[in-house]
Amino acid sequence: MRLPQDTLISSDKISRYLLVPQPKGDKSRFLSQAGYNAANAHQLVHDIRDQILPGDAAVTENTIYGQFFEIACPLTGPNGRTLDVKTIWMKEHLSGRTKFITLIPHKRTRR
Secondary structure (H helix, E strand, O other): OOOOOOOEOOHHHHHHHHOOOOOOOOOHHHHHOOOOOHHHHHHHHHHHHHHHOOOOOEEEEEOOOEEEEEEEEEEEOOOOOEEEEEEEEEEEOOOOOEEEEEEEEOOOOOO
16 A cells, blocks of 8 residues: 655654664664765655655554554665665554654565
8 A cells, every 4th residue: 555645754753863873773874874864864854755655555553543554665865875674654543644653774584
């Protein structure tokens, strides 16, 4: 299934979390491999919307807060390097809005 084009991707989530070094669960170093950093956070928002959001979303769980989805696909950064990522999204039960939750490295299983 496809998620709505008007899905909310918070710029604060990108610039104040994903692209900021964290003591635990740091994603900024991973994303920097593709050329993303705090100075070009807007590019990551754009690339998530253009490269990932159109992908096929799989339902992962349903909680009291909302229905969760994941989209796993490649993300090509501003330096041309491609990363395998998994993104998590949620459609809130109360508001009905779909929003971006997080992005993590995707480790594909070998066959």
